Amino acid sequence: MKKVLITGANKSIGFETARQLLQNGYYVxxxxxxxxxxxxxxxxxxxEGFTAVExxxxxxxxxESVKAARIEIGKKTAVLDALIxxxxxxxxxxxxALxxxxxxxKETFETNVYGVVRMTQAFFDLLEKAEQPRIVNVSSSGCSLTLHSDPSWKYYTHKAAVYPASKAAMNMYTIDLAYELRDTPFKVNAVCPGFVATDFNNHRGTGTVQEAGARIAKYAMIGPDGPTGKFISEEHNPETGECPW
Structure with a gap:
């Protein structure tokens, strides 16, 4: 049974992603x-009938919390197949901006950027023991520099200085990480779940958590021919899935 660790998974998109991976036979x-x-x-x-979860x-x-979690999970398994x-x-x-x-x-980067780095580095030794390790960094098309520079983009006026900057930085880390692991079985991608109605945006989103969870789970389960080092937004580009950086 493949094993996945999902951060921030007690509600919303993370919770639904957990549910969908459980449906696909993962231990969560x-x-x-x-x-x-x-x-x-x-x-x-x-x-709901799922038992392979803790x-x-x-x-x-x-x-220190990340270190403690690594020790705890290390007692339970020697291999981690996916980190979300x-x-x-x-x-x-x-x-x-002004x-x-x-x-x-500082607070936003501490979670959205440094948290991703901490988790990736802390759990890398378990991931590299998997046959087809996967890392999914949950991103947002709203951090695309290309889209935010395009006056014709439908969300062009939706500017914010903090959150998108943190996710853009996380995307750059994703690119570097995928490059370093290019000659390994790892697949590393930044995935936008879409503009989803959750507490995060006061339920202003237009998508569902079911759609979002499916998008994230998909890239945690991709096969050896799947993409790596990509920025994925199936909401923005339903045909190829790719989003401009």
Whole structure:
């Protein structure tokens, strides 16, 4: 049975991704910053008939928490087939370039960028033991420099200085990581789940968590001929799936 660790998986897109991977026969380590909420999420999945799931207390912005999670999972398995870096924060408002504070940037990058680096480095030794290891960094088409520079893009006026900057930085890390692992079985991609109605955006999104979970799960399960080092947004480009950087 393949095993996957998903950060920020106690609700919304992360939770639905966990459900869909369970449906595909994966064992899921459900990462949750709040242990109680994580336990509630696991109990919900178990009421749906899924048993191959357990909660891992995990705060990606805390190095000691990541280290403790690595030790805990290492006691349970010697191999991790997929890591989904889903945990992220919005960064608060306002996010205008002349009003956003340095503290906002620091806090957001701590989770959205440094958290991804921490997780990847901490769990790499388990991932490299898998036959077809996969890393999915959950991104957003809203961090595309190309799209945000295009006045014809439908979300051109939806500017924010903090959150998109953090995800753009994470995308660059994804490119570098995929390059370093280019001669290995790893597949590393940044995947946008779409503009989904969740607490994250006060339910202003137009997509569903089911659609989002399917998009992320897909790239955690891709075969050896699948892409790597790509920025994927099937909402933006249904034909090829690729999103401009």
């Amino acid at each position: 380590y459900l990462g949750s910053r709040d242990l109680k909420k994580g336990e509630e999420a696991v109990n919900q999945l178990k009421t 909660v891992i207390q995990l705060n990606v912005s805390d190095a 870096n889903n945990a992220g924060i919005h960064g608060g408002m306002p996010q205008a 009003e956003a504070t340095i503290d906002q940037f």
